[in-house]
Amino acid sequence: MSLPVGSRGVTGASPADPVNPMDAEDLRARVHKALADHLATQADVLDAVSDDLAPLMDSVGDLLTGGKRLRAAFCYWGWRGAGGEDCAGIVSVASALELFQAAALIHDDVMDGSDTRRGQPAVHRRFAALHRGNHWLGSSADFGVAGAILAGDLCLSWCDEMYAASGLPPESLAAGRSVFDLMRTELMCGQYLDMLEQVQATTTVERARHVILYKSAKYSVQQPLLLGGALAGAPDELLATYDRYGRALGEAFQLRDDVLGVFGDPTTTGKPAGDDLREGKRTVLVAVTLERCSPAEAAVVRRSLGDPHLDAAGVDRLREVMTDSGALGVVEGMISDLSAEAMAATAAVDAPAREVLEQLVAAATARSQ
C-alpha cells in the first residue's frame, strides 16, 4: 500500500490551495528517512556499549522498514489541516509514532504468542532463534521474550526521544503533550482489556467495540490526528472534527484489520491465514458471529477459537460460519457506515488536508494488508 497521492480529490480544492502531490507522495519516504537517521544515531550508542548488541538493533531496524506509515500520515495531516507549515519537525514527530507502533507490536506479539509480523518472524521469535542457533544455556523461548521486551522498551524510549528532539518549538510540543501522553497510557489500557477479553471469553459486541477503541482506534487514527492538530494549535472546533473523524475511521480501521485477520491473503497481510483465530482474538467479527449463528455453530466457534493447532479445514469452517451467519456482512456494513461518518466529518476541514483525509479513509479501510 502506498500513501494516497495528493491529486485533486472529488471535492475539489480551490485553485488557491492546490495539493502539492509531493507532500503526500513523499511523506512515506521522509518518515522512512527520519526513522533511519534516528536508528543510525542509536546504533552508534549501542555500538559504543558492546558489539553484542547488534541483534537488538537489527530487530528494531528490520521491523521498522515495513509498515503502512498510516499513523505518521494522520499526524502530519492533522498538523497541515490546522495550518501548520510543512517542516522537518512535524515529520520527526510523525515518525516517532511509528516507533511507538513498533513498541506496541513487539510487546503485543509476545502477549499474543504471535509467530510472524509484517511477513517476518516476530521479534521474540528472532531472539529465540538466535538463542537456539548459538546453543546457549536455558530456554530459547524465555530468551526470546526477554529480547523482545527490551527491543520494545527501546522503541518506547526512542519514540519519546524523537518527539522531544523533533525541533518543533517547546510551546508546540507542550501543547501536544496531553494527546501524546494519553495515547500511550490508553493504548496500554486497551491491550490489557484485549487480554482480558481473550481469557474471559465473554465477548459481547459492545465490549469488543470498547476494546477496539482503546487498543487500536485511538492510537491508530484519532490521537495521531489530534496530536498533529494540537501541535499546530488547532482551534477546539477543528479538534472536535478530528475527534469525530478519528474515532469513526479508527474503529473502521480495526474492523478491517479483524476481517483481514480471518479472510486476508497471507501474502499481503504478512501473517499466516487464520492466525487471529488460533490466538483466540475476541474481535467484533467474532462477537457478531456468536450473536447470529446457531447454537451448534456457536459451539464450533467457541471450541475452535484459541486452538493453537487449528488447521486449514478448521479455519475454513469458521470462515463459513462467519459468512453464512451474515456476520461478515454486518461488519462490512459497519466499516462502510463508519467510513461514511469519517468522510462527512472532513467537510469541516480546509483543503488541502481535506482531500488527503478523504483519501486516507480509503487507505485505512479498503486495504488488503
Add this chain to the structure above:
Amino acid sequence: MSLPVGSRGVTGASPADPVNPMDAEDLRARVHKALADHLATQADVLDAVSDDLAPLMDSVGDLLTGGKRLRAAFCYWGWRGAGGEDCAGIVSVASALELFQAAALIHDDVMDGSDTRRGQPAVHRRFAALHRGNHWLGSSADFGVAGAILAGDLCLSWCDEMYAASGLPPESLAAGRSVFDLMRTELMCGQYLDMLEQVQATTTVERARHVILYKSAKYSVQQPLLLGGALAGAPDELLATYDRYGRALGEAFQLRDDVLGVFGDPTTTGKPAGDDLREGKRTVLVAVTLERCSPAEAAVVRRSLGDPHLDAAGVDRLREVMTDSGALGVVEGMISDLSAEAMAATAAVDAPAREVLEQLVAAATARSQ
C-alpha cells in the same frame, strides 16, 4: 534504610552554607508524595477507560510504595550541587527516575523469572495469581507476563510524562535530555548484556564489571547525578566530578547488591535467600569466585548456578566457596576502594551537596537491603 540526614558532616560545611536538615530528611517524603499525586492522576485516566484496570494500577502503586529512593536523591543532589534552588520541579524529575526504576524492575523480574520484589510477589506473579484466582482461560504464567509487560510500559511512559511535566523551564529540560535519553537506552543495553552473560555462562571479571556498569551503575547513581547537574546547567568540571563519583559509587552500589543477593537477610532484602544463585546471575562475585576457587569447587559453582531447585544446603555450600576462596573479601575490598574513590571526588563539590553526597556513599554501599 532512610536517606541520610543532612546533619553537619565530618568535612564541615561553612557556616554560610548550612545544610538544611529538612532538605534531605524530607526528600523521601516529597518524592513519595509526587509519585502518589502522579499515580492518582493516572488512576483517573484508567478509571475513565474501564473498572477492569484496577489491578494494573494497583500493581504499579504497590511496587512504588517501596524503594530506597536513591536515584531520586542522586538527581536532586546533583541539581543542588550545581547551584539549583530547591523547588517542586526537581523533585518531580527525581521522582520520574523512580518510575523508570519501577519499569526496569518489573520487566527485569519477568526476564529473570523472579518471584518476589521488595518483599511482595513480583508483578508478573501478581497477574498470574489474578488469572488463577479467577479461573480464566489459558495460561496463568502467560497472563502474568503480559500484565507485567504492560505495567512496565506504563511506568516507562509515565516516567517520561513526569519529566516533561515537571515544571522545570524548557531550556533546563532540554539540557537534561541527553542524559535522560542515554540513561534509558543504556539500561536496556545493560539488561541485554546481563541476559547474554547468563545464557553464555562465560563470565570473566572484566565482562561482569562491564555489564554492571550498564545494567546498574550508570542508571542508579551516575546518570541521576549527571541529570540533576545538567538540568541545573552545571559547568563541565562539576559534571566530570559527578561522572567520577557516579561511576565509582554506581559500581560499588551494584557490588553491594550482588553480595546481598547471596549473603543478605531475606527479611531486609525482601528477596528469598539465594535467589540470585537460583536465577544464575553471573555477578562479579561469581566471576571472582571462579577465578580463585579449586577446579572441584568451580564445578560445584557451575552446576549449582541457575538451578531453580537449589536448596538451602546448596546455597550454603556456594556461600562457603565464595567466602573460603577469598572472593567475598576481594569484592568487599572493591566496594571499599570504589567508595573511597567516590568519597575523594566529593572534595570538588561545594557544601551542602558535598556532605549529602558523602553520606550517600554509605547509604549506597553500607546497607542491608
